[in-house]
Amino acid sequence: MTTTTPAAAPPDAFTAQVNDRLLLLADDLPEPVRGLVRTLVAGPGKLVRPRLLAACASFGTADPDRLVRLGAVVELIHLASLLHDDVIDEAQTRRGAPAAHTAVGTEQAMLAGLACFALVGTEAADLGEGVAGAVSTTVAKLAYGELLDVERAFDTAFPLPAYLELVQSKTAELFRLCCLLGAAEGRCGPGEAGALVRFGAALGVTFQILDDCLDLSPNGAGKPVGTDHALGLFGAPTLYALRADSGGELATLLLSPSFSTHDLPEVYSLIQDRGGLDAAARLAADWHEQALAALEELPAGGPRDRLVTLAAALLPARR
């Protein structure tokens, strides 16, 4: 399961610089990897993660050039994960273009992801020991999250705590890293940095829960609806509903070998009947609350408002 970023504000100067930096880094990659990365960079990604990083850095004073480089690093981690996720999920499209593995084959796409992770490693090392340490820890957590994500496929009894661990490892961890690096670049004190990191982690969880809700939404934007359900990746609403599925209708439908996106309306109504969407929305609201509470610990003003705006733009409208 991979997340897509909803439509956001027009790119500002910073994101343009990050994009340029990504293209520059890609120049060091061999073909066909370079082409794949260029396509991804040119696609309609909204650079949420670099923007989060920069917003956190604005609590202090950061070197603008380093910020751009760091922004490119966190985006590149995201791109590398997308390349590998698409190989695993056999996704057909990515950012409006054919997914890399459909264009160049499984092995080249896998190597492209590896090349990006390697590039992340050299860039991070260039940016200093602290960056390299934090980045490598995050990448290790993401790899673990990827494992959790695959092995729970078709698990209709996936426990909620395990779901939260998954969401924290595969999505929130990278948000957290953005805030951590941003706070460090802005030379925030330990109190502010701690609050920013907690904000990032909670925002990431909220984001993923709502993204899982979108997979069900008949009018959802972004990726094709129902993809995750077809892949057997059941998110918070579904898992909640399965808990209340005493007759087993939902589980049977979800595990049906012939399941397709045509079954989605029925899945939707079964989940709705069992209170899954409401429960997931409450869970997302809890985490959103936590994210905002962490922000409350930060001084009021421009930087904090920027984060509030960013979070609001990021989170799809709540039902």
Add this chain to the structure above:
Amino acid sequence: MTAHLAADVLIVGAGPAGAITAAELARHGLRAVLAGEDDGKADHDLVLSGAALHGLASLGALEEVDARVIDNVELRLGQGGGHVLPETVNAVCGRRHLVDGLRRIAAAAGATRLPGLVTDPVRRDGVWHASTGGTTVSARHLVVATGAPSAGTPHATGLLCARPYSGVGLITSIVLALPAPRTIDPAERPTCVWAVPGAQPGTCTIGASRLGPADPDELLETALTVLAEEDPRFAGALPAGPAVTGVLNSGFAPEHSVHDGRLLVGDAAGLVNPFTGEGLSYAVQSALLAARAIADHPDDPGAAGRTYTRRLSATFVGYFETATHAARRYHLAWRVLVATAGDERPVSAKVRRAVLMPEGFSGLTAADLMPLPAPDVALLGPFLLACDEVAVSTVRKEWPFIARLLIAGEQAPHQRLRPAVPFFAALLAGGRPPDATSATLAAAIELATLGALAFLGPMPPRAAPGRRVDWAVASTVLAGDFLLAQASRLVAASAPEVSWSFADWLGELAALRSARIDPAGRSRAGEVFAALLEFPSRIGAQLGGASPETIRALRDFGNHSGHAFLHAEEVLAVRGERTRLDVALPGMLSGRLSAIPDALPGITGDLLAGDPDARSKALDLAVTACHDAHRAALTALEDVTHPVSARMLRSFVATVCAPCAW
């Protein structure tokens, strides 16, 4: 009147693990009391795995137990037909025969045997007290060898059954079958099935195991169905004796091997393969480790327990070391095994071994294999052990099946060629003795090399379309990402100054492989392997403070050794022998690993198999290329002045090239 026995060690449970513990303790001159009653189960045949045989032989017990050797294992994973596991020798013997033989050995060594049940031993003032029959026993150490039912790990518990059959045409091989899942539901549990020929022609024993709740009759019925499907040898099978049932306990975790001062051995420690039910090799090895730990600390049970735990944890990786996610990771392993059943790639073959076969005896490292003088071994051995310890402990909690890859199947000496050796020798070259940080870096290099094998081998073919996970492809990506990420994390934490070079190395490997598989790309087959060994040599030299000339020499050495490695693989593959990477010739050719097609365009495995001329030409090519690379590596070593370093590296590359020895 009750008799009283004062002993050093009381062993409760007189099955295989208990008897061996008692024998080994008595041989160390300790007073051992072996107490235990017979469980009254019907006798049945047991498979002795290669590792179990090895262990019994080391005790001189093979004659006593009268085992019949069977040197063929037909492995049937999923629906596909069987294929033979290379180099697996097993044997069969009756359980009673085995246990009686081992008890005789214990008695002959001087252990005292007390028949009867032991209930609730208590410890007072550092001494254990227990009674059985009319005898009370006191002892400083207590070993629990009471078998599976005593363990409390519900997530790792199941059922094992065995039953004799007649009317079966199984003569020269053991069959091990792991059927494919029937559904996509991860809650489904596999039934593992095996069959071994009996002493009388036409008879066999069929066994089955399953985790979770199971019914013995249903389990054996499933077993027969699985075997008879597509295999006429089992079509006429009829029960020829009672079924035997026991508890399967695979809950081993090193930290639970000592409970309240008692050392747990064998099944009681949860040392059983959850797929195959194999437990005897573990019973033997854990018994020996426990006895030796006690013999090392006869007066200090606490120290004996700690030593035992440490040695166990270096020897075995459990299948379920953490209860969280245990079921899902087990299910993942099953799906991957079945999905990659016919797969020729190096990693798949290694995974099969690591998951299905018991670990070998520990303490064997590259140092044993390479012809090195004792002082060099004394230098290298502890370093490699430390490296293994870091590597295994880095991944065992999160993904124990991967950790098994690092220590499983390490019996065959040729498998012990590892990048940590040139790394160590290169460190030495600068004259600075390697420290603990270096062992961590060595572990990172080894983890990364394993991860690189996932990425740099050919990809498995895509699974047939359908509503499923493509387990073969997914597991390749997962394992590669997981291992490389863990390796990078270790580097950043232990040797940050190497982070950049390490990441750059991974990028280089990706680029080389990418160019190799690109039809338009130009990359020699050996370059990936050259890069794999060049890095440890170069980084070792740099960290060890070697001079620029030495660093250059060691880089060259690593490069040439990598090429030599590939060509030696080709030689083995063309000859039809087992390769170090466990990949056969067709896989090497189709995966674009081999250099042979570069010189003989259009060559395929089939062509080579059917054409002796082409074969000998291919063999000549590979042997010549291997010799050239060997010579170049030795030439590079002329600039390495440190005698020990140069000696180790010469030995390393000679071992690499051993298949094409002059």
